[in-house]
Amino acid sequence: MKKTLMTLISINMAAVLMLQGCGSSGGSGGGKNAETAFAPKYDKDTEYSLTVAGNYSNFESLEAEFERFYEYYPNGNMQYVTMDDYDNVISSALVNSEPPDIFTTKSWMIGNEKYNDMFDSCEDLSDSGLGIDYSCIRESLIRTTDSGEVLMLPIFTISYGMLVNMDIFEKEGLEVPKNFGELMSTCEKLKSAGYESPMMGADRFSGSGLFNSFVYPMYAYNVLKNSDKVDALNNFEPSSGELMRPALERLYEFVNSDCIDVAKCQEEITDEYDSIIMRFFEGDVSMMFAAGDVVSGTAKRESKSDAFSANPFKYKFYTAPAGDDGGYFINSTSICFSVNKNSRNIDMANEFMRFLISKKELGNMAGLKRLITPVDDFSQDELYSALADIPAERSFSDKETGLLDPAVRQFRAAIYAVGNGKMTVDEAIAEYGSIPEE
Numbered sequence: 001m002k003k004t005l006m007t008l009i010s011i012n013m014a015a016v017l018m019l020q021g022c023g024s025s026g027g028s029g030g031g032k033n034a035e036t037a038f039a040p041k042y043d044k045d046t047e048y049s050l051t052v053a054g055n056y057s058n059f060e061s062l063e064a065e066f067e068r069f070y071e072y073y074p075n076g077n078m079q080y081v082t083m084d085d086y087d088n089v090i091s092s093a094l095v096n097s098e099p100p101d102i103f104t105t106k107s108w109m110i111g112n113e114k115y116n117d118m119f120d121s122c123e124d125l126s127d128s129g130l131g132i133d134y135s136c137i138r139e140s141l142i143r144t145t146d147s148g149e150v151l152m153l154p155i156f157t158i159s160y161g162m163l164v165n166m167d168i169f170e171k172e173g174l175e176v177p178k179n180f181g182e183l184m185s186t187c188e189k190l191k192s193a194g195y196e197s198p199m200m201g202a203d204r205f206s207g208s209g210l211f212n213s214f215v216y217p218m219y220a221y222n223v224l225k226n227s228d229k230v231d232a233l234n235n236f237e238p239s240s241g242e243l244m245r246p247a248l249e250r251l252y253e254f255v256n257s258d259c260i261d262v263a264k265c266q267e268e269i270t271d272e273y274d275s276i277i278m279r280f281f282e283g284d285v286s287m288m289f290a291a292g293d294v295v296s297g298t299a300k301r302e303s304k305s306d307a308f309s310a311n312p313f314k315y316k317f318y319t320a321p322a323g324d325d326g327g328y329f330i331n332s333t334s335i336c337f338s339v340n341k342n343s344r345n346i347d348m349a350n351e352f353m354r355f356l357i358s359k360k361e362l363g364n365m366a367g368l369k370r371l372i373t374p375v376d377d378f379s380q381d382e383l384y385s386a387l388a389d390i391p392a393e394r395s396f397s398d399k400e401t402g403l404l405d406p407a408v409r410q411f412r413a414a415i416y417a418v419g420n421g422k423m424t425v426d427e428a429i430a431e432y433g434s435i436p437e438e
């Protein structure tokens with residue numbers, strides 16, 4: 001039977017889920033409560049073997065969790081297996097003679113018929129008998145089927161924003177801007193202090209591109225507040241392009257301000273990952289646009305940067321202050337874990353998930369991988385601690401918008417054209433649905 005996944009928005013369903021206390025044996029309710037220490041369900045001498053499958057080339061943070069799990073169940077063998085062409089082979093791997101017990105799933109697989117068989121192999125993690133407590137995970141990240149099953153739980157999340165050189169702000173006696181007005185004023189002061197381009201980023205079409213990191217969250221928020229128009233956007237109805245206007249006008253104002261020199265970005269940042277990080281580590285850029293998956297690569301590159309090694313500085317991740325009231329935090333899942341309901345080691349697979357899905361363990365994993373934790377506490381990682389200051393009304397899941405990938409890409413085409421001066425705001429709005437993708 002096919003299962004249709006949707007965003008968990010039902011108040012009643014949320015109340016049911018919150019009956020479990022994250023990381024506890026149940027009943028505490030609410031992820032902000034103190035966690036109860038993990039209590040093993042089975043005998044310490046239980047023998048078992050577990051395989052987790054994914055497409056990361058290395059997964060040190062998961063392997064660290066294996067070691068922690070061995071403290072409770074030492075007589076086991078746990079391994080992480082990397083699969084080439086993972087997205088195309090995972091469904092068949094689940095019916096092979098040696099299928100994985102746990103496997104990674106991704107939010108973009110939702111609604112794609114190609115993955116119906118894969119989702120059919122997923123265990124319902126909301127079954128109270130399993131005792132897997134996920135109430136500490138941000139509610140908007142949980143996906144359920146139309147019958148209320150939870151087939152995947154987020155392990156890592158990412159978002160859009162900017163890396164901020166905190167030492168520059170301290171040196172210049174400035175505060176990190178919280179809204180667009182403050183951004184304009186701050187960049188003017190930084191420009192006067194000799195910073196040629198106070199903000200930089202990769203001028204690329206991708207989600208990590210500087211235009212997307214700056215203004216897509218603002219656009220997504222506007223779509224969320226105009227949900228009656230999302231079908232028109234997804235169907236490329238020309239008139240629906242008008243919903244892009246506030247974001248496009250803000251982008252135009254931004255690229256023509258003292259905040260950023262787009263030509264300098266084009267010249268000095270040659271890709272949307274390594275080059276962003278290494279240019280930021282030169283130490284003269286106060287704010288660098290970067291998506292969360294880019295930020296995850298900073299730790300390993302600190303020692304590779306001669307400039308950073310010689311003059312290290314403190315840096316943090318913030319949302320881009322594009323709005324008049326402030327920035328917008330989009331909760332986007334990076335990877336989820338699902339349990340193979342046909343696993344030969346189903347009891348211990350569920351036991352490992354029960355151990356892993358807690359504020360403490362998920363925080364440990366995110367910290368080692370340098371991605372954003374899916375739990376409701378950002379204080380565990382100083383790098384992302386500023387996200388705790390985003391008001392709840394400006395924090396939402398990307399899936400809550402209802403935008404399909406083609407519509408997202410069309411907006412990306414619009415901002416790329418407007419940001420690079422290839423189209424006016426009015427032209428991009430008028431041509432919504434037919435703007436060429438770079």
